[in-house]
Amino acid sequence: MSADSILEQIAESVVKAEADEKVRELTQKAVDEGRGAKEIIDGGLLLGLNRIGEMWGRGEAFIPEVILSAQAMAAGMEVIRDLIVESGIKPIGKVVIGTVKGDVHDIGKSLVAMMLRSSGFEVVDLGVDVAPEKFVEAVKEHKPDLLGMSALLTTTMPGIEDTIKAVKQDGLHVLTLIGGAPVTQRYADEVGADGYAPDAALAVAKAMSLMGVKAS
Numbered sequence: 001m002s003a004d005s006i007l008e009q010i011a012e013s014v015v016k017a018e019a020d021e022k023v024r025e026l027t028q029k030a031v032d033e034g035r036g037a038k039e040i041i042d043g044g045l046l047l048g049l050n051r052i053g054e055m056w057g058r059g060e061a062f063i064p065e066v067i068l069s070a071q072a073m074a075a076g077m078e079v080i081r082d083l084i085v086e087s088g089i090k091p092i093g094k095v096v097i098g099t100v101k102g103d104v105h106d107i108g109k110s111l112v113a114m115m116l117r118s119s120g121f122e123v124v125d126l127g128v129d130v131a132p133e134k135f136v137e138a139v140k141e142h143k144p145d146l147l148g149m150s151a152l153l154t155t156t157m158p159g160i161e162d163t164i165k166a167v168k169q170d171g172l173h174v175l176t177l178i179g180g181a182p183v184t185q186r187y188a189d190e191v192g193a194d195g196y197a198p199d200a201a202l203a204v205a206k207a208m209s210l211m212g213v214k215a216s
């Protein structure tokens, strides 16, 4: 079997969200064939995730399928973690993310977290109902490059502004990225957020552009 076809198999395995074991096995095979970490990620794992992301955008795939594909990709990433360390590929950046105070909507935020993780970011997920002071504490503790906030209710959206103010008041330097169904670019501009994205795929692209990395 040629090396290119193993990368294609990995991509298809991620799209189909085949058992994590299968993705692990194929990734290990690619490693054994001498393929480098970047090649396996770009030509196999990430290619698969991008494909399912595009299918989702066209309405040909549903959220549970995207989540399963992201998990399958993460299983492959585990196999090449050691290779990544050896080849000196650094995480693109660190993100602390959470859903704002009073809001328990978890699905969109977790999807964004998973896509960021799968795309090479280190992610600290604070969960839901996160008060501004908790975000501030987490920024002090983890020193992330980006702070992601999600709000799904018009009544909890002010939690984004409160958190941005609290972070600034503490003199912390972190880029802010916000999203959630009622959130808009206009709102992001109003509250002084550094970035906004309407979905998980664009959240990754935005996070990359904020970090000065070109999305592939």
Ligand code: B12
Residues within 6 Å of the ligand: 063, 102, 103, 104, 105, 106, 107, 108, 109, 111, 112, 148, 149, 150, 151, 152, 153, 154, 155, 177, 178, 179, 180, 181, 182, 196, 197, 198, 199, 200, 201, 203
């Ligand atoms: C599932 C759901 C729930 C579940 C949540 C379960 C869970 N574990 O998350 C439960 C049943 C608990 C729930 C409760 C409530 N809900 Co509700 N819920 C929804 C529903 C149906 C889907 C939300 C969802 O998961 N969508 C799928 C995900 C993938 O999409 P998403 O969240 O928008 O996320 C995407 C983007 O927004 C973006 N994104 C999200 N976060 C972030 C963060 C960053 C940094 C970035 C860049 C991008 C980003 O990327 C994501 C992926 O593409 C919506 C309706 C809807 N269609 O949105 C109502 C909805 C959000 N809920 C609503 C309401 C009113 C409530 C309740 C107040 C109901 C009640 N009376 O009790 C409570 C509030 C509870 C609370 N305090 O939070 C309203 C909000 C209206 C408003 N504008 O304020 C909605 C819009 C329903 C409606 N049409 O009335 N809800």
